Amino acid sequence: MSSPTKTHPLVQGEVGPGCAKVDPIVVADAVKRQFGGLTAVDVAHLEIPRGAITALIGPNGAGKTTFFNLLTGFDKPNEGTWSFEGSSLAGVPAYKVARRGMVRTFQLTKSLGRLTVLQNMLLGATGQRGERFGSAFWSFLWRKQENENTVRADDLLARFKLDAKREDFAASLSGGQRKLLEMARALMSKPTLVMLDEPMAGVNPALTQSLLDHVLGLKADGMSVLFVEHDMHMVRHISDWVIVMAEGKVVAEGPPESIMQDQAVVDAYLGAHHDTDLGTLTNQQVRQIEQEAAQELDEVQATREEDKA
Amino acid sequence: MLDVLLGSLGELISPSSAAYALAAIGLGIHFGYSGLLNFGQAGFMAIGAYGFAVFTSLVDPTATWGWPPLLSLLAATLVGVAASVVFALILGIPTLRLRGDYLAIVTIAAAEIVRYVARTQDLTDVTGGSQGIRGNQFKGDIQAVNDGFLDLPTGTWYTVVSWALVVVAIVVVWGIMRSPWGRVVKGIREDEDAVRSLGKNVYAYKMQALVLGGVMGAVAGILLVFPRSVQADGFATILTFNVWTALLLGGAATVLGPVLGGVLFWFLLSFVRGVIGELHTLGVFGSTTATQAGQLAFVFVGLALIALVVFRPQGVMGNKKELSFNV
Numbered sequence A: 001m002s003s004p005t006k007t008h009p010l011v012q013g014e015v016g017p018g019c020a021k022v023d024p025i026v027v028a029d030a031v032k033r034q035f036g037g038l039t040a041v042d043v044a045h046l047e048i049p050r051g052a053i054t055a056l057i058g059p060n061g062a063g064k065t066t067f068f069n070l071l072t073g074f075d076k077p078n079e080g081t082w083s084f085e086g087s088s089l090a091g092v093p094a095y096k097v098a099r100r101g102m103v104r105t106f107q108l109t110k111s112l113g114r115l116t117v118l119q120n121m122l123l124g125a126t127g128q129r130g131e132r133f134g135s136a137f138w139s140f141l142w143r144k145q146e147n148e149n150t151v152r153a154d155d156l157l158a159r160f161k162l163d164a165k166r167e168d169f170a171a172s173l174s175g176g177q178r179k180l181l182e183m184a185r186a187l188m189s190k191p192t193l194v195m196l197d198e199p200m201a202g203v204n205p206a207l208t209q210s211l212l213d214h215v216l217g218l219k220a221d222g223m224s225v226l227f228v229e230h231d232m233h234m235v236r237h238i239s240d241w242v243i244v245m246a247e248g249k250v251v252a253e254g255p256p257e258s259i260m261q262d263q264a265v266v267d268a269y270l271g272a273h274h275d276t277d278l279g280t281l282t283n284q285q286v287r288q289i290e291q292e293a294a295q296e297l298d299e300v301q302a303t304r305e306e307d308k309a
Numbered sequence B: 001m002l003d004v005l006l007g008s009l010g011e012l013i014s015p016s017s018a019a020y021a022l023a024a025i026g027l028g029i030h031f032g033y034s035g036l037l038n039f040g041q042a043g044f045m046a047i048g049a050y051g052f053a054v055f056t057s058l059v060d061p062t063a064t065w066g067w068p069p070l071l072s073l074l075a076a077t078l079v080g081v082a083a084s085v086v087f088a089l090i091l092g093i094p095t096l097r098l099r100g101d102y103l104a105i106v107t108i109a110a111a112e113i114v115r116y117v118a119r120t121q122d123l124t125d126v127t128g129g130s131q132g133i134r135g136n137q138f139k140g141d142i143q144a145v146n147d148g149f150l151d152l153p154t155g156t157w158y159t160v161v162s163w164a165l166v167v168v169a170i171v172v173v174w175g176i177m178r179s180p181w182g183r184v185v186k187g188i189r190e191d192e193d194a195v196r197s198l199g200k201n202v203y204a205y206k207m208q209a210l211v212l213g214g215v216m217g218a219v220a221g222i223l224l225v226f227p228r229s230v231q232a233d234g235f236a237t238i239l240t241f242n243v244w245t246a247l248l249l250g251g252a253a254t255v256l257g258p259v260l261g262g263v264l265f266w267f268l269l270s271f272v273r274g275v276i277g278e279l280h281t282l283g284v285f286g287s288t289t290a291t292q293a294g295q296l297a298f299v300f301v302g303l304a305l306i307a308l309v310v311f312r313p314q315g316v317m318g319n320k321k322e323l324s325f326n327v
Ligand SMILES: Nc1ncnc2c1ncn2[C@@H]1O[C@H](COP(=O)(O)OP(=O)(O)OP(=O)(O)O)[C@@H](O)[C@H]1O
Pocket: A035, A038, A040, A058, A059, A060, A061, A062, A063, A064, A065, A066, A067, A107
């Protein structure tokens, strides 16, 4: 077992669960959320680094989504405080959290079905004059801003390969396309921290690479990214930092290279074969799989003959 | 029979028809565009009608302070509208943060409370109790405005005023629903958490939509009582369901659907009632009284509604495409 590196450029002091960051964008303290007897989230201390891509991983039910909900004001914790860019967010309603530049997507995609793709995008833009009740009726007050937003929306749609769907109802999109739309829509608000809950779920391999590029592009544009993902390929390739949750607690954190080797993480989550890349099976593995398949086939045939007899 | 048809055709543009249309436009803002389940539109209509009539009959600025009738008319309307805004706030503040069904329960109950309060014996001095407010107690101003101005026959004058207000409402809905504001409320109808995550104050938007649709309901209530008197029982739950029928008949999330629905509904109701009345005089219903036979009209309205849901669930003006999704 290799011991993790003890220092890291993102970290102040020693690397470990709950370690202090040089430049944290989110700091959470003693955040606890219980559902009846179940403690879904129990984070003692956690800092999310600024300007980096941070992955939040952990087994099903570890509390990742619940933690997202708490940070973004969609759920209220039993106790705890947290701050974003230095100012406290505890008790701040979800829409104000979003306005401060902390924008999220949902694990179960929330596309607005009976709005077109373009309308979905435009809804993401902030500070719209036409969204105020008093000025809504007078289109000359907001037409210019609307046109500017439309240009930006079209640009994003093209980047996410949704431009052909511009005028379609979002309900007519496939599951993966909805994921893309939701992410593109979140970017319309020019956020400082983008929080993605399983952005890769349901996105086909051909788009995977471009999605990874998009996320990397966010960092290049100066945004910080926090994402939940079960796809280790994504975690390994684009994240600068990995936080591991299990049973509501942060059990490990560190750079991806060392976290994948961490025995606690392997035990809790990854399993022994997490290094095997399914894309590149060795000849030996192929032979083994074929053998096993043939064996199973034999067994099936044997039982069938027994049934007949 | 022809008489009945002609009479019902005359109802197409009657003030009552306009009142149904306007109430349905307001409900369309609630349900069709914003996804708010308001089952108390009759309450908003009652508040508007009583606000108008009580103010006129008790205060009567024209007689008391010598205001010009037009000003008194506007003031009385404003009282009705302001009362409906307060009503919307009372209903909305506790419920709009909760799941949609809570608004439904609260509105249906509140509308009934309004009706019972209006007809309670203790308030007879104000609301007329179960007797209601007689027409001549609140129609002075609107007739006085007509007298020096267009000098139309009373019925025609009411029709002109009513439809002018419907046109205003249509323009408002059309203008506001194509705007970014309209986009936000439609987004809330689809998924309010998604809209929240994009930095919109969902609660405030729902409240604005509730108030706007409620105000239209209140004005519709005023229109409804012009050709008659103010009667608490005219604002029973059945009125709410009639307005819902009109809305769904026309198409919920469309600008002109509620108008068409309101007109069609009122026409059909008058027509069926007329036919039943004719048949009753011919003795078709045996010993049932005319009133009881008249109730049968609602059976036919119900059947028509079922047929509508089966054959054209999106309403006459609705977009079939919007229904073909499992959202
Ligand atoms: N609203 C709720 N009511 C009751 N229990 C809940 C609720 N939401 C989450 N939980 C519980 O809290 C725990 C954490 O759930 P959460 O959705 O945060 O997991 P997760 O880490 O996002 O899992 P996954 O990877 O499967 O998405 C689970 O045991 C879940 O059953």
